[in-house]
Amino acid sequence: MTVLPMVIMLFCALSAHGVKVPKRQFRGAWIQCVNGQFQGLSKEEMQRTLTYQLDELQKDGVNAIIFQVRAECDALYQSSYEPWSKFLTGVQGQNPGWDPLRWMVDECHKRGMELHAWINPYRAKTKGTTALAYNHIAVRHPERVFQYDGLYILNPASAANREYICRVADDIVRRYDVDGLHIDDYFYPYPVAGVQIPDAADYRASGTSMSIGDWRRDNVNKFIRQLADSIHHTKPWVKFGVSPFGIYRNARPGVDGSNTRGLQNYDDLYADVIKWVDEGWIDYCVPQVYWQIGHKSADYATLIRWWNANAANRPLFIGEDVERTVKYADVDNPNTNQVAAKHKLHEECRNVGGTVLWYAKAAVDNYNSYGIFLRDYYWKYPALQPLMPFIDNKAPGKPKKLKAYKNDTNVLLTWRAPKGKGWQDEAHRYVVYQFAPGEDIDTDDASHIITITPHLSTEIRRPQTKGKYTYVVTALDRMSNESDIAKKNLKIK
Numbered sequence: 414m415t416v417l418p419m420v421i422m423l424f425c426a427l428s429a430h431g432v433k434v435p436k437r438q439f440r441g442a443w444i445q446c447v448n449g450q451f452q453g454l455s456k457e458e459m460q461r462t463l464t465y466q467l468d469e470l471q472k473d474g475v476n477a478i479i480f481q482v483r484a485e486c487d488a489l490y491q492s493s494y495e496p497w498s499k500f501l502t503g504v505q506g507q508n509p510g511w512d513p514l515r516w517m518v519d520e521c522h523k524r525g526m527e528l529h530a531w532i533n534p535y536r537a538k539t540k541g542t543t544a545l546a547y548n549h550i551a552v553r554h555p556e557r558v559f560q561y562d563g564l565y566i567l568n569p570a571s572a573a574n575r576e577y578i579c580r581v582a583d584d585i586v587r588r589y590d591v592d593g594l595h596i597d598d599y600f601y602p603y604p605v606a607g608v609q610i611p612d613a614a615d616y617r618a619s620g621t622s623m624s625i626g627d628w629r630r631d632n633v634n635k636f637i638r639q640l641a642d643s644i645h646h647t648k649p650w651v652k653f654g655v656s657p658f659g660i661y662r663n664a665r666p667g668v669d670g671s672n673t674r675g676l677q678n679y680d681d682l683y684a685d686v687i688k689w690v691d692e693g694w695i696d697y698c699v700p701q702v703y704w705q706i707g708h709k710s711a712d713y714a715t716l717i718r719w720w721n722a723n724a725a726n727r728p729l730f731i732g733e734d735v736e737r738t739v740k741y742a743d744v745d746n747p748n749t750n751q752v753a754a755k756h757k758l759h760e761e762c763r764n765v766g767g768t769v770l771w772y773a774k775a776a777v778d779n780y781n782s783y784g785i786f787l788r789d790y791y792w793k794y795p796a797l798q799p800l801m802p803f804i805d806n807k808a809p810g811k812p813k814k815l816k817a818y819k820n821d822t823n824v825l826l827t828w829r830a831p832k833g834k835g836w837q838d839e840a841h842r843y844v845v846y847q848f849a850p851g852e853d854i855d856t857d858d859a860s861h862i863i864t865i866t867p868h869l870s871t872e873i874r875r876p877q878t879k880g881k882y883t884y885v886v887t888a889l890d891r892m893s894n895e896s897d898i899a900k901k902n903l904k905i906k
Contacts, residue, residue, distance in 0.1 A: 436859040437893070438796040439697070439730045439767025441477040442470055442776060443531070443656075446500040447484040447539065450774065453503050456511045463517065469777045471524050473784050474792025476865070478521050479595050479654075479769065482514050483532035483581070485539050486550045486567070490514035490589070494581050496546035506546030518590050525842060525865040527798065529593030529654060530585050534578050534636070536599050538565035550577065559611045561602045569601060569632040569683075570615040578636065579643040586647045592891075593652040594644050598701060600633050601683045603676070629683035641694045649804060650836050650891040656699040656732055656769070657686045659716055661723070671719040674710040690727045696801060698724050699769050703734035705741040706751050706758075713751075714758055721762035728799050730767035731759065739781035752786050766799040794859040797844065798893040808894040809833055809840045812886045815899040819875060827870040828886050828899060840888035842867050844895065850880030856887065856898065865889070876905050 444466065446452075451459050467478070482489040487498035487505055490513065496506040501513070514530060521528040537551045540563040545551055551558045551565050557574050558565050567574045582594055601610060616625050623631065637655075644653050662670030662679045670677070678684040689695045700720050704711040717731055739750045746754075759765050770776050776784050800806070810831030818825045826845060833839030846861045848854055855861065863873055876882060881904045888896040 436797060436857055436862075437766070437799050438792075439477060439728070439769070439799055440475050440792055440796060441479055441529070441699070441730065441767065441769035442475050442773035443479045443481070443732075443769060443771055444773045445481045445484075445531075446489060446498065447481060448772075449500060451513075452500050454501075456509065459501075459513065460516065463513075464520065466773060466777045467520055467524060467526070469784065470773060471526065473776055473787040474795070475526065475770070475773075475776075475787075476796055476798065477527040477529060477592070477769075478517070478773070479529045479531045479593075479656075480514070480517050481531045481533075482585070484536070485533065485542060485565075486537040487546075490585070492581070492584065494577075494584060495550070496548050499542060505542065505544060505549065514585070514589055514591075522590070522867055525795070525867065527592035529595040529652070530589065530591045531595040531597065532578075532582060532585070533599050534596050534640075535567045535569060535574075535601075536564060537567050540564060561610065562605045562608050564602060566602055568612065568615065569629065569636065570612055570619070572635075575636045575639055579640050582640060583643050583647050586644055586651050591651060593654055593696075594640075595654045595656065596640075597656050598658045598678075598682065598684070601629055604681050626680070626683065630679070630685050633683055634685060634688065637689050638692075638694050641696075645804075648836075652696040652801065652804075653694075654697040654699060655686065655689065655695050656701055657684055658682060659700045659702040659704065659732070660711060661686055661700075661719070672715050673712070687723060690724045693727065693803065695727055696804065697728040697730060697799075699730045699732045700724070701732035701771065703732065703737060703771060705737050706754055707741070707744045713755065717758050717762055717765065721764045725764040727803075728766050728801060729764050730769055731765055732771055733768050734771050735775035735780055735783050739783050750781065752783065756791060795844075795862045795865050796859060797865065797889065797895065800894065801892050805837050805890070805892045806894060807837050807890075809838050809888045809890045809896050811896040812840070812843060812888050812899040815884070815886055815901045817884050817901045817903040819903060819905065821875070823875050824873045824882075824884070824903060825870065826873065826884055826886065826901070830869060831888055831896065833890075836891055839890060840896070841891045842889045842893075843869075843871075844887045844889060845871050845873070846885040846887075847873065847876075848883040848885070849876070849878065850882065852883075854883060854885060854898070854900065856885060856895075861885075879905050881905075 488495045499505040501509045518528045660675050664670040702716045706713045743749045743754045812828040815828040845863045885898045885900045
């Protein structure tokens with residue numbers, strides 16, 4: 414089937430589902446470095462590549478970028494703790510001459526997007542890395558690292574390692590204006606048949622009465638809680654997010670898990686994600702539910718419903734595989750792919766508050782028209798970030814002295830920031846709404862949002878229809894609490 418008929422048929426399916434676009438939704442995309450997409454590029458080439466990706470993702474409606482800045486105890490930013498990443502120049506420790514993280518923070522913020530710095534906490538060397546810099550942690554402290562199937566892993570049993578990772582994360586949070594600190598699904602290593610984790614001596618030395626599995630989970634629990642405390646002590650508004658593997662546990666006698674048969678966070682990676690959610694140690698959870706609806710061992714529909722029912726104590730977003738979503742046919746309508754069916758499941762799962770795309774470039778490349786589906790339908794209108802009242806629920810004051818001007822082509826709005834004394838009541842971004850003549854002012858209707866901007870002015874294409882338009886501007890604080898409205902009428906002749 415050619416792309417155009419497929420698009421037409423899918424939009425018919427979308428219309429049949431009657432999807433309502435929510436006003437608040439986390440719309441993220443992972444931009445990874447570990448795949449080598451930036452390796453060997455000059456500063457100008459990498460910035461050009463990222464600029465294009467950010468521009469396309471903005472058109473697709475993305476409002477948060479999760480940018481990988483530490484893939485193997487290295488850095489895509491200026492660090493006094495770790496060497497420059499080989500995924501920049503091809504040589505670990507070689508200075509690229511600029512700071513990608515600082516540049517990305519600025520570029521995302523000017524587009525109204527959040528930037529979440531993504532680190533791999535324990536992985537110290539990927540399989541493809543053959544040379545480590547002199548100041549790499551595995552070179553300086555080989556006793557704190559173990560090898561596993563060609564990887565180097567910072568031993569989770571080591572309190573010194575927990576402290577070290579927290580110092581690295583704190584350095585990022587303290588020096589960069591990031592909106593979030595994000596870790597992925599690499600805790601204890603993914604198991605390989607016949608290969609044992611070399612931590613038996615550490616387990617015996619601990620003197621614990623716990624099983625080795627419980628002991629490993631406890632090591633990771635201690636780290637998660639310590640990292641959360643560290644982040645929020647430095648900057649309370651920086652969100653701490655985790656994207657675990659998509660299966661928590663497989664259901665079996667005595668085990669309350671999902672009806673799946675696959676790798677498990679709890680039993681295989683020693684990551685008790687639901688405990689982190691229930692204890693409030695993390696601020697949001699993004700399980701990587703990368704499979705298709707109808708997968709025999711890990712059905713997407715089964716898993717999204719399971720997470721919806723069991724991980725509601727913190728904001729829940731779903732990690733979505735772009736390529737699989739558009740590759741596989743809808744099980745109920747084989748003439749279309751699974752885009753509409755998956756989004757219908759999102760609608761039905763009331764605790765699911767957003768999506769993170771794996772991976773950004775697949776959406777940017779409009780793989781099988783996925784980008785078109787986002788920008789023309791699902792994410793057509795801008796969305797505010799989901800609320801996190803457990804961090805802060807106090808809204809800022811409303812914008813001051815809103816003014817509206819018109820010329821032959823555009824409408825210009827300007828305003829002043831409300832007064833604020835600290836991060837909890839300072840305006841960080843602004844939401845601009847437009848209402849046509851005769852329309853009620855309903856700021857819950859996302860279709861009226863024109864833009865979300867960090868600036869104190871914006872320019873809007875002038876309406877073609879004559880009449881009195883109403884423009885509304887509200888202020889958002891760092892946690893996206895929204896102020897009362899400032900409004901201005903403008904007559905278009």
